[in-house]
Amino acid sequence: MSYIIKPPKLLLRRVGRAIADYTMINAGDRILLGLSGGKDSLSLLQILAHLQRYGPIPFELSALTVDPQIPGFDPSPLKSYLADLGIQYFYETQAIMDEAQKHLQGKSFCAYCARMKRGIMYRIAREQDYNVLALAQHLDDLAESFLMSALYSGRLQTMKANYTNNTGDVRVIRPLVYVRERQTLEFAKTAQLPVIVDNCPACFTAPTQRTHVKALLANEEDLHKDVFQNLLHAMRPLMVK
Template identity: 65%
Template sequence: MIRPGDRVLLGLSGGKDSLSLLHVLLHLHDKAPIRFELAAATVDPCIDGFDPSFLKDYVAALGVPYFYRRQDIVGRARTTMRGDSFCSYCSRMRRGILYATAREQGYNVLALAHHLDDLAESFLMSAFYGGRLHTMKAHYLNDAGDMRIIRPFVYARERQTADFARRAGLPAIMDNCPACFRMPTQRMNMKTLLADQEKNHKNIFSSLLTAMRPLMSENTPD
C-alpha cells in the first residue's frame, strides 16, 4: 500500500483505531526498507461532548507533522442536510476536509483506520438498505486521480485494535461521538447484529471476508 517516496497523511480521529494506526505507521516509518513521509490530520466537527484537541500536544510529542481542522459540521448539517443520517453526512464532510488538507500540504496518500468490522458492517448495510453488494476498498485511486486512499487495517478485527490501544496505553477517546449515541444509526444496528451472530457462528467474519474480497480491490467502483 505504501510505496517509496509516498507522503502519507493519516486521518486521526483520536479513537482507538486511528491512534493504533498512527503508532503502526510510525514503526513502519522507522523500520521499513522503504522511505516515506508521515503526517496526521484531525477534523473537529464541533460536536458537544467530543473534543479531540488533546491530540495537538500528543502528536507534537511524537514528532509527527500535524494539521488540526475545526469545522462546524453540526451547524452546517442543520441547514444543508437532506434525507441522510448525520453520521453519513459528517463522514463525507470530514473526508472532503482531509482531501483538501492533503492537497494543500502536498500529500499523495490518505490513510484511514477502518478495520474488518467496519467493512462487514458497510457490506451488510449496502445489501440490506441499498440493494447492492458494496463495501469499503482496501486501496484505490480517488476519482480526481491525484490521491491514493489506503486502509491498512482491513484484515484486522476491531477487538485487535482495542487490545493494542489498551496494552500500549494510548489515550483513545470514546469509540463513537456523542451524536451517535443520541441518534442510533444503521451502522450500530449492524454492529449489534454481527456481534449476536458471531456468538453462534465463530467464523462469520472469515466468511464475510471471502464474500467481500472481490469488492475490496482497486478496480471495483467505490
Template identity: 35%
Template sequence: MTDSNDAALKADKAAYEGNKLTKRLRHHVGDAINDFNMIEDGDRVMVCLSGGKDSYALLDILLGLQKSAPISFSIVAVNLDQKQPGFPADVLPAYLESIGVEYRVVEEDTYSIVKRVIPEGKTTCSLCSRLRRGVLYRVAEELGATKIALGHHRDDILQTLFLNMFYGGKLKAMPPKLVSDNGKHVVIRPLAYCREKDLERYAELRQFPIIPCNLCGSQPNLQRQVVKEMLNDWDRRFPGRIETMFRALQNVVPSHLADTQLFGFVDLVAGEVPAAGGDTAFDKEEFHDPQPVDEDGQARKRISILDSRPKESACGG
C-alpha cells in the same frame, strides 16, 4: 510470597499477550499494505486521526513499520476539528507532540452545518462523512500527501457489505484501496485485515487518549449499529464465520452472481470454454495468491514492508 508470585505471573502473561497482539496487528497491516501495494517508496502518507481507537492504532502501527521498512516514506497526522461542543481540542496536539510526529489540526465547523441540515433524530453520518472527506482531500493537496490513510478495519468493511445488501440493494463493501472520485487522491485502509476486538485491546494496551464522537455517538439505532450487533452475535455463536465472510470478498466469482454488466450472461451459449470458477458449486477449491508481474509480463519481485531495512555496514556503505 504467593501473592507477589501470582502478581509477577499475571504481569508476565499480560506482557506476553500484549506482545502477541502487537505482532499480529503489525503483520495484518503489513500484509494489507503488501497485498494492495498501499505504500511505495517516497510516499507521503496522511493519516486521518479522529481521536478514536482505530485511527490511533493506525498511526501507531505505521510509525512502527516506518522505522524498519525497506522503503522510505513520511507520515503526517491530520485531525479535523469539526467544532463539536465540548471537544477537547488540546488532547490530540499534546499526544502528537509527545510522540514527535508531524501533524496538522484543521478547524472546520462542519458540526453546525450537519445540525442545521439534518432534522433532529435523523442519521447524520452520511452528510458528516461527505463534508469531512472534502476537507481532508483539500488538506492532502496542501500537504503534498500521495496517500490518504483511513482507520477502517475488517469489521467496518463487512458491516458496509451487509448495509449495502440490506438497505441499498448492492453487493458492495469498502475497498482497501481506491482512487477518489476526482481522480486526484489514493485512499488506503491499512487496517483492512484487522479485527475490531484486537484494536480495542491494543488501544487499552497502548493507553491512547480516546476522544468520543458526540455527534454520532448519541444515535443508538443507526443501521450500522444494528448490523454490527448482528455480526458480533454471529462471531460469538459461530467462531470463524466472520473470517470466512471476509475471505469471500477476496474470492469473487462473477459468473455465479447475477450482474449482467459484470458478466456476459446474455451471450453465454453451450460449447464455449466454461468460465473460471464455473459449475463447481460447493466443491472444494484451492486458492492461490496472484504472482505480480512487471510491464513486460515478467514475474516481479515485490518488496514487503514487513522486511527489515538493510543495515548499514560499519564503514557507512
C-alpha cells in the same frame, strides 16, 4: 524516551499482509493519516510510525485531525501527543454540526459529517503535497458495510482497500482491513493510547442500522467462529477497484 510503541506481532503481521496484498505503500509515498482520536486511528498511527522506522519501504508520515466543533467531543489534546511523537500534525476546525442544521433537510448527519471531513482531508492533502490518505476502518467496519449494503440497498459493495479518488490526485488506503476491532481495542488499552471519547449527540440519540448489524454479526460469530474470515473471503473481489 520514544513515544512510538511497538504494536503486537499479530497486529503488525495483518497490517503488513494487507499493505503487501493491495500494494498500499510505495517508496517515497507521502502519507497523511486521518486521525479522529479513536482507538482505531491511534492504533494505525502507532503501526505506521513503527513501519516507517523499521519497515523496508521508505515513506513520509503526517497526521490530520478535523475537529467538527461538536459539544462533548474535544480532540485538541492530540496536539501535544503528536508533538511528543515528533510527527507533523495538521489540525483543522469547522463547525460541521452548525452547517448540517442549515443544509441537511432530514438526511443523515453522520453521512454529512463524514463527507465534509473527507473533503477537508483531500484539501489538506493537496495543499501539503501528500499523495496518500490513510484511513483506519478495520475488518469489522468492512463486514458491517457489506451487510448493510446487501440488506438495505440491494447492492454488493464494501469499502475499498486501496483506490484513487475521483479527481485522481489522492490515493486512499485502509491498512487495517485484515484487523479485527477487538485487536485495536486491546492495543489501545495495553499501550494506554490517549483515546478521545466521542460523545456526538447525533450519533447516540437512536439506534442505527450499523448498530443493528454489528449486534447481528456478534451473535453470528458466537455461533460460528469463522464468520468474519468467511466474509473477508466473500468481500475480497469488492475491496479492489
